[in-house]
Amino acid sequence: MSETKGNAMNDTTIAKLERQIERCKAEIRRTETILNKQSAVPGWTVTGRSNRSQSLTKKLDRENDRHIDAAVQWQAARDELRHLEARLEAYRAGEVYGNGQVRKDAPSRVKRKKAQDMYADFMKSILAAGSMAALVDNPSSRIKVVRVNKVTVTDEHGEKWNFHDLLPLNNGGTPMDETELRAAVRLWQSQDTST
Numbered sequence: 398m399s400e401t402k403g404n405a406m407n408d409t410t411i412a413k414l415e416r417q418i419e420r421c422k423a424e425i426r427r428t429e430t431i432l433n434k435q436s437a438v439p440g441w442t443v444t445g446r447s448n449r450s451q452s453l454t455k456k457l458d459r460e461n462d463r464h465i466d467a468a469v470q471w472q473a474a475r476d477e478l479r480h481l482e483a484r485l486e487a488y489r490a491g492e493v494y495g496n497g498q499v500r501k502d503a504p505s506r507v508k509r510k511k512a513q514d515m516y517a518d519f520m521k522s523i524l525a526a527g528s529m530a531a532l533v534d535n536p537s538s539r540i541k542v543v544r545v546n547k548v549t550v551t552d553e554h555g556e557k558w559n560f561h562d563l564l565p566l567n568n569g570g571t572p573m574d575e576t577e578l579r580a581a582v583r584l585w586q587s588q589d590t591s592t
Contacts, residue, residue: 410495414485421478428471432464517560519585521545530563531572539566 487493492503500506524530524545532538540552540563549557564572565581573581 410488411485413495414481414488418478418481418485421474421481424474425471425478428467428474431467432471513561515586516582517548519582520550520560520563520565522585523565523581524550524563529566529570530558531566532558533562533564536564536572 484493484497488495490504491500492505493499520530524542526543526545528542529539530542530550532540540550540556540558542550543553544551546557549559550563551557565578567573567577
């Protein structure tokens with residue numbers, strides 16, 4: 398795909414999303430005018446229930462129905478506006494394609510994958526057969542590592558765990574807190590880059 402065609406598709410997608418956003422904003426303004434409009438018909442507190450004609454009652458009911466419909470439409474337009482603005486922002490950031498499908502090469506996915514790979518390498522460097530680790534979901538639970546595989550760890554019961562499901566233990570045998578974990582990773586990175 399040529400660069401010109403790619404830019405034209407970007408401009409078209411952005412313009413389409415911006416038109417949809419403007420339509421939602423117009424719908425919100427339209428429904429707000431209905432909701433903010435004061436009824437010209439006096440309520441029962443002014444006329445009293447006994448003096449209220451049936452036609453007046455029907456008129457008030459229709460007006461209430463219009464207000465209820467406007468409130469429902471207003472809420473739907475607000476929800477759609479939030480969705481479209483988030484989609485436009487994600488598209489501009491390179492997170493999604495024009496149709497809203499998430500990109501495999503999205504910057505956030507690349508960053509998350511890089512962080513997971515780094516954490517896995519860190520855990521591989523400190524875990525060995527016979528060592529202990531805590532579970533992220535329940536740090537009071539421990540597993541004894543029997544085997545360290547390329548992408549998983551096997552415990553003594555034959556269960557496989559991903560590296561991001563595990564927490565290393567500190568010298569006291571308790572799971573590392575966030576501060577200790579960051580310090581340990583930084584130390585590992587400095588040793589890894591110096592060798």
